[in-house]
Amino acid sequence: MKACDVVTFGEAMAMFIADRPGELHQIEKFTKALAGAETNVSIGLARLGFGMRWISKIGNDAFGKFIVEALRKENVDVDAVFVDERYPTGFQMKSKVLDGDPQVQYFRKGSAASTICPGDVDMNHFTSAKHLHLTGIPAAISSCARELSFEAIKAMRAAGRSISFDVNLRPKLWGSEAEMIETVNALAVQADWVLPGMGEGKLLTGYSNHRDIAAYYLDRGVQLVAVKLGPEGAYYRTPTEEGIVEGFKVKAVDTVGAGDGFAVGVISGLLDGLSVSEAVRRGNAIGALAVTAEGDSEGLPTRGQLSAFMEASVII
Numbered sequence: 001m002k003a004c005d006v007v008t009f010g011e012a013m014a015m016f017i018a019d020r021p022g023e024l025h026q027i028e029k030f031t032k033a034l035a036g037a038e039t040n041v042s043i044g045l046a047r048l049g050f051g052m053r054w055i056s057k058i059g060n061d062a063f064g065k066f067i068v069e070a071l072r073k074e075n076v077d078v079d080a081v082f083v084d085e086r087y088p089t090g091f092q093m094k095s096k097v098l099d100g101d102p103q104v105q106y107f108r109k110g111s112a113a114s115t116i117c118p119g120d121v122d123m124n125h126f127t128s129a130k131h132l133h134l135t136g137i138p139a140a141i142s143s144c145a146r147e148l149s150f151e152a153i154k155a156m157r158a159a160g161r162s163i164s165f166d167v168n169l170r171p172k173l174w175g176s177e178a179e180m181i182e183t184v185n186a187l188a189v190q191a192d193w194v195l196p197g198m199g200e201g202k203l204l205t206g207y208s209n210h211r212d213i214a215a216y217y218l219d220r221g222v223q224l225v226a227v228k229l230g231p232e233g234a235y236y237r238t239p240t241e242e243g244i245v246e247g248f249k250v251k252a253v254d255t256v257g258a259g260d261g262f263a264v265g266v267i268s269g270l271l272d273g274l275s276v277s278e279a280v281r282r283g284n285a286i287g288a289l290a291v292t293a294e295g296d297s298e299g300l301p302t303r304g305q306l307s308a309f310m311e312a313s314v315i316i
Contacts, residue, residue: 003130006051006131006267009134009148009152011038012036012067014090017031021098024095027095033294034296037135038054038137040290040300042074043076046075055116055121059085059087059111064083064089084112087111092105114145123151123152132163133263134164136180157190162192164266165188166260167195188222192222193222194224194225197228198228204216218238223239226280241276258287260296262287265281288313
């Protein structure tokens, strides 16, 4: 089994971005791109030079082939991606906006990725990596994908690997809010690094203060909690230190993918040996860059682009 730096798994979709502002049903032309929280992180880490593996299922169709080819071009290892003849690859449509968050409509029910289960994956695909990054999305799309999330964590913990977890709540995919909170927290408390947004943290913990949100997970064994505060930056807390790292001032073009960019920065920084505050600052920088381009991953930088941005940018 080929070794790599970071492994993740989840659902990728073809995405069609409206070429002009307006209601999606009124748009005549769209631009095809790649979507998926885990693929965004995979691309971001690969552009920074990390060996990246993405695990999933796709359908034997044009969308599935597009996803695999797009990731190969980004130097992401897709050897553990399985083609399922029975089910299609999902897709989504995203509006173009001049301000605020775009509208996204998903066509993913019954997708090939939603059928992935522990029996589909050789656990060596996970344990041959140094680090596992998970989000809460696979646990939401099906019970079998949820089972794989827990099995992947179990295997990586047994192998002594580090684990990061971005909660990435998708309430519409869950049977109930209570089920979502219970399951996502059960995954989060087994990770080393947890990366909730402020709103997500409130919902998951019942606390409205970022310090209390972080304390909830630290009290359950997590080693680092970085709470995303939007344009204001991020708050971090470990068993021995805490602080707020201010954000970077940019003009947002497309807000989708900012959290994935933050995850790329924090994970890469910690794997590079940066201090926690420096890693969170890198997370803020990549999260800011992510919103400066249309598409979910198009704004993710190379190391050279990241260095130039961080050196030149004015912090809010």
